[in-house]
Amino acid sequence: MRRSPITAGFFYMALGVLFTVFAVQEVSSSGWGFLSYVFVLLATLDFGSGIRMVMLHLKIKSSENKKK
Numbered sequence: 001m002r003r004s005p006i007t008a009g010f011f012y013m014a015l016g017v018l019f020t021v022f023a024v025q026e027v028s029s030s031g032w033g034f035l036s037y038v039f040v041l042l043a044t045l046d047f048g049s050g051i052r053m054v055m056l057h058l059k060i061k062s063s064e065n066k067k068k
Contacts, residue, residue: 009053
């Protein structure tokens, strides 16, 4: 059984929020260090993947509706 793109999209967005929280905590405790940049990079990639998955889901639903 495969996961739908919308499920994967929300999962990636949740990870993006989590890494953003980690980045904010890291910056507030010790400033902009290497780990802060890693957290920001991971959050950016996760948000991008999440948006891409949600858009893929909408495109699939749109093509299914046009076939009917």
